[in-house]
Amino acid sequence: MQVSSAHADVIVVRSAIWQTTCTLVHRRREGDERPGECFVIDSPVLPDEHEFLPALLEQTGWSVSGLLCTHGDWDHLLGRLAFPGVTLGCAETTAARLRAEPGRAQGALREFDEEHYVERDRPLSLGHLQALDLPAHVGIGDAELDLLPTEGHTADGMAVWIPWARVLVCGDYLSPVEIPMLSETGNRDAYLATLERLRPYVEQADLVVPGHGARMDGQQALAVLREDVEYLEALPDPGATLPLARRTAAQKAVHEENLDRLGTRA
Ligand SMILES: [Zn+2]
Numbered sequence: 001m002q003v004s005s006a007h008a009d010v011i012v013v014r015s016a017i018w019q020t021t022c023t024l025v026h027r028r029r030e031g032d033e034r035p036g037e038c039f040v041i042d043s044p045v046l047p048d049e050h051e052f053l054p055a056l057l058e059q060t061g062w063s064v065s066g067l068l069c070t071h072g073d074w075d076h077l078l079g080r081l082a083f084p085g086v087t088l089g090c091a092e093t094t095a096a097r098l099r100a101e102p103g104r105a106q107g108a109l110r111e112f113d114e115e116h117y118v119e120r121d122r123p124l125s126l127g128h129l130q131a132l133d134l135p136a137h138v139g140i141g142d143a144e145l146d147l148l149p150t151e152g153h154t155a156d157g158m159a160v161w162i163p164w165a166r167v168l169v170c171g172d173y174l175s176p177v178e179i180p181m182l183s184e185t186g187n188r189d190a191y192l193a194t195l196e197r198l199r200p201y202v203e204q205a206d207l208v209v210p211g212h213g214a215r216m217d218g219q220q221a222l223a224v225l226r227e228d229v230e231y232l233e234a235l236p237d238p239g240a241t242l243p244l245a246r247r248t249a250a251q252k253a254v255h256e257e258n259l260d261r262l263g264t265r266a
Pocket residue numbers: 073075076172211212
């Protein structure tokens with residue numbers, strides 16, 4: 001696991017598994033020296049990483065007022081294993097997806113744990129979800145987070161823009177380690193539309209935190225965005241070129257999966 005400070009109010013934790021990121025964002029009220037509010041966006045995956053998060057917050061003096069998730073894939077939903085009892089906020093699309101698939105995240109987590117012999121102290125309970133109609137602003141200290149709808153990787157989700165820190169937490173888009181992974185319904189155009197929605201934020205970002213992989217500065221993220229658009233626009237051509245830095249066996253398998261999802265193969 002890696003911990004890095006992205007800004008005085010932003011800490012990024014990167015899981016040892018899949019480089020899944022978790023972003024802590026904090027904001028005080030001006031003139032008030034007491035710690036302000038803190039949101040935890042997404043989650044790391046391993047039990048010791050969940051144990052570490054409250055200890056990390058204790059060090060910083062921040063206390064958690066809420067959890068947010070960028071989308072409903074199980075590896076991003078584990079915040080309550082670190083902070084039981086804290087409410088999880090998500091896009092209305094994510095809430096609808098989780099309601100439509102009760103127990104799916106828990107089942108996937110159990111499967112992962114069985115495969116990797118991982119033991120946990122408690123089962124995952126998502127509790128009462130706070131569904132947010134997007135786009136939306138969420139108050140934090142004396143500021144606001146901007147929540148933007150995303151779709152294409154999954155049919156649900158959101159990105160979080162932290163205006164005063166110029167940090168974009170974008171969920172499973174713009175990853176330096178993964179090529180675009182299309183949703184089960186293979187909606188390439190929705191994915192491209194999401195990238196265009198994110199583009200103006202990426203252009204003014206100091207840092208972009210992808211759902212998987214190391215954080216990037218705005219220039220690096222723009223390069224990934226350009227490569228992703230190029231790759232997606234070449235689909236459904238099976239010979240679409242994968243971005244040079246992401247041409248691994250695992251990403252070639254993702255490309256095959258994308259072709260299946262586009263339904264263009266016999
Ligand atoms: Zn993911």
